[in-house]
Amino acid sequence: MxxxxxxxxxxxxxxxxxxxxxxxxxxxxxxxxxxxxxxxxxxxxxxxxxxxxxxxxxxxxxxxxxxxxxxxxxxxxxxxxxxxxxxxxxxxxxxxxxxxxxxxxxxxxxxxxxxxxxxxxxxxxxxxxxxxxxxxxxxxxxxxxxxxxxxxxxxxxxxxxxxxxxxxxxxxxxxxxxxxxxxxxxxxxxxxxxxxxxxxxxxxxxxxxxxxxxxxxxxxxxxxxxxxxxxxxxxxxxxxxxxxxxxxxxxxxxxxxxxxxxxxxxxxxxxxxxxxxxxxxxxxxxxxxxxxxYQFIQPPVIFNQVQTDKLRQSEYAPQFEALENNYNASFESGKNAYQQMLTAIEAGEDEDAESIKGQIKEIKLEQEELREQAKELILQNDPAAETRDTDYVFMRFVMxxxxxxxxxxxxxxxxxxxxxxxxxxxxxxxxxxxxxxxxxxxxxxxxxxxxxxxxxxxxxxxxxxxxxxxxxxxLFENLIQAINLLGSLFYGTILGVFMVGFFMKWVKGRAVFIAALLSQGLILVVHFRNGTGMLGFHWDIGFLWYNAIGCLAVMLFGLILQQIVGGKVAKG
Known part of the structure; x- marks a missing residue:
């Protein structure tokens, strides 16, 4: 700067x-x-x-x-x-x-x-x-x-x-x-x-x-x-x-x-x-x-410049240079295709525009494959390197x-x-x-x-x-995603306790306490078995749904447990 x-x-x-x-x-x-x-x-x-x-x-x-x-x-x-x-x-x-x-x-x-x-x-x-x-x-x-x-x-x-x-x-x-x-x-x-x-x-x-x-x-x-x-x-x-x-x-x-x-x-x-x-x-x-x-101005193959600089100074530099040349050629093809598509749109030739759009998508797939090959080279050069580079796109553009x-x-x-x-x-x-x-x-x-x-x-x-x-x-992995995931692992249980407090006046402290523990355990099982399942059941659930599952679980468990364990009359 x-x-x-x-x-x-x-x-x-x-x-x-x-x-x-x-x-x-x-x-x-x-x-x-x-x-x-x-x-x-x-x-x-x-x-x-x-x-x-x-x-x-x-x-x-x-x-x-x-x-x-x-x-x-x-x-x-x-x-x-x-x-x-x-x-x-x-x-x-x-x-x-x-x-x-x-x-x-x-x-x-x-x-x-x-x-x-x-x-x-x-x-x-x-x-x-x-x-x-x-x-x-x-x-x-x-x-x-x-x-x-x-x-x-x-x-x-x-x-x-x-x-x-x-x-x-x-x-x-x-x-x-x-x-x-x-x-x-x-x-x-x-x-x-x-x-x-x-x-x-x-x-x-x-x-x-x-x-x-x-x-x-x-x-x-x-x-x-x-x-x-x-x-x-x-x-x-x-x-x-x-x-x-x-x-x-x-x-x-x-x-x-x-x-x-x-x-x-x-x-x-x-x-x-x-x-x-x-x-x-x-x-x-x-x-x-x-x-x-970046569809009209040449972008870098990888937006994390530190990793690409390391690659250029490594034994993999010739391979990376070859990938860059292929990527540059693919970019020029894509840029020309975009110009043709815009010309077709301006002329009202919708069928031609859709046809060119298909060609562009094929070019994009080719570019993505070249990017993946570049990421593989980065990992070969440094197995601990972070190859996900979308977080660098905006600030790389800014700089x-x-x-x-x-x-x-x-x-x-x-x-x-x-x-x-x-x-x-x-x-x-x-x-x-x-x-x-x-x-x-x-x-x-x-x-x-x-x-x-x-x-x-x-x-x-x-x-x-x-x-x-x-x-x-x-020492940990996937920290960018983890900041969103962490909340979903715990928020559902916390919300469930409050929802019981606000809207289920007949459920008492002992029942909701046990319900919260059971709900939190359920969410942890759902998360750590997500994509695989257990006991013959298979599930693949986006983590946003953990909040609904955790909240509803506390309310359901609380309702059932109140009938079993009872408790003192709730205050307020």
Missing amino acids: STLDWIVLFLTLFSIVIYGTYKTRGSKNLDSYLRGNNSMNWWTIGLSIMATQASAITFLSTPGQAYEDGMRFIQFYFGLPLAMIIISVSFVPIYYKLKVYTAYEYLEQRFDLKTRTLTALLFIVQRGLAAGITIYAPAIILSTLLGWNLTWTNIFIGVLVIVYTVSGGTSAVSITQKQQMAVMMGGMILAGIIVIQLLPISFQEALHVAGKMDRLNVVSFEFDFADRYNIWSGMTAAVFLFLSYFGSDQSQVGRYLSGQTLTQSRMGLIMNGFLKIPMQFIILFIGVMVFVF DYLPKGIVGLLFAVIFSAAMSSSASELNALGSTSTIDLYKRSIKKDASDEHYVRSSKVFTAFWGLGAILFATYAS
């Missing part, structure tokens, strides 16, 4: 951290530190909720996913407005009525201490692991693109987050997320405008190319349990995920519990429900335009083609997204550890100042743990 880009990057990041730390200094009591004295208005809440969900993976992976698979990922969010309405009507009023610091306090009042503790622990396990992955996943890509040491990249992201999150608590997280969202969306919209301006064809022609190559596939009505992204999973399984995430995950619940009033919190949630889809549409559409750009200054801004977007998600996670882990475990079961009668200090210690502890996990995360 240029000197200007480095200045833009560091000035943006340090300005956000310093502003958040300065504005929220002096949080002395527990209510101020964990709920921000209920001072947040609805649009601050809405932006904070959106920033919490919009991790760096959103801005790194989503354009690459659109490049490879089109717009169909947008269907994942179709159920979000419905989930926000349900939470606003059912969940939020109860939290406000009970004046809770965390969502899990409600569960003791409704059931018992062991149910509250179990649910809090499930959250801590899931979110504690996710916090490390939230740092590691972008760090591995950013360190590659910037030429930084991976460990120091993890530490850089983690320490920045710890500084303002420990200093100002919930208020610091929410206030900094306003600036982070402005940087993220401003940077992405600017990038989208520049992408369209750089296209070597007209915007209308770009839409023709994207449509013919199935990259504008916004809605799919084909039902398939193994398919994560269609209208059916988006309006059913994803609704359960969103209910779990926004209704019972403290990293999100903490955002709207800081609202000035119940109405302000509800409005913030509804804002998120109706702005998140356009936001994701913009990011996906940018990825589609990058795809069109190669965007003007100086804008490149630094786009890197600031990625760092800001990593920081915003991590800050909410650490803040939630600190508050849950303090309120649901330490204050409730270990040291019950200390002063407010003591619990503020303990919350800061827990937040810093989880932050350092996340950095440590991220440092050694290369």
Whole structure:
């Protein structure tokens, strides 16, 4: 990057951290530190909720996913407005009525201490692991693109987050997320405008190319349990995920519990429900335009330049050079075919256009085969290398083609997204550890100042743990996908406990506690046997459905177990 880009990057990041730390200094009591004295208005809440969900993976992976698979990922969010309405009507009023610091306090009042503790622990396990992955996943890509040491990249992201999150608590997280969202969306919209301006064809022609190559596939009505992204999973399984995430995950619940009033919190949630889809549409559409750009401007065979540079310096360099020459020739054939297809479309010759489209798809298959051969060479040269390169597509384009200054801004977007998600996670882990475990079961009668200090210690502890996990995360596989999978493994059970609490008043604590354990065991069996099955049964289920299965299992098991084990009359 240029000197200007480095200045833009560091000035943006340090300005956000310093502003958040300065504005929220002096949080002395527990209510101020964990709920921000209920001072947040609805649009601050809405932006904070959106920033919490919009991790760096959103801005790194989503354009690459659109490049490879089109717009169909947008269907994942179709159920979000419905989930926000349900939470606003059912969940939020109860939290406000009970004046809770965390969502899990409600569960003791409704059931018992062991149910509250179990649910809090499930959250801590899931979110504690996710916090490390939230740092590691972008760090591995950013360190590659910037030429930084991976460990120091993890530490850089983690320490920045710890500084303002420990200093100002919930208020610091929410206030900094306003600036982070402005940087993220401003940077992405600017990038989208520049992408369209750089296209070597007209915007209308770009839409023709994207449509013919199935990259504008916004809605799919084909039902398939193994398919994560269609209208059916988006309006059913994803609704359960969103209910779990926004209704019972403290990293999100903490955002709207800081609202000035119940109405302000509800409005913030509804804002998120109706702005998140356009936001994701913009990011996906940018990825589609990058795809069109690379149909007319020569792309690299592999977008991870570090791996290709290593290959060029290895014994496999001649083989890779031959592959590149074949790929370049195939690209020129494809480019000419696209021009012919656009000419046919302009002339209204639909049959010719469809015929040429078939030829282009054959060329694309040939190019993909050459890419696979290049990946095999990379693995032969370095068996531990990561060959999945779609996450590098967008930032490789940014570094190669965007003007100086804008490149630094786009890197600031990625760092800001990593920081915003991590800050909410650490803040939630600190508050849950303090309120649901330490204050409730270990040291019950200390002063407010003591619990503020303990919350800061827990937040810093989880932050350092996340950095440590991220440092050694290369020992694990498929981390980019794991960040989405982790939530689905635990969210269904957590949501099920809350749904029983809200809507099945006759089910008591003992029954729901056992039901939660059975449900969590069921989800783990379903996941680890997915694609193979057991006891004569075979299944292949997309992980989004784990949320629905886990939730419904808790409700069903709770209903049955209540008849068997009974229990004390539920409170409240």
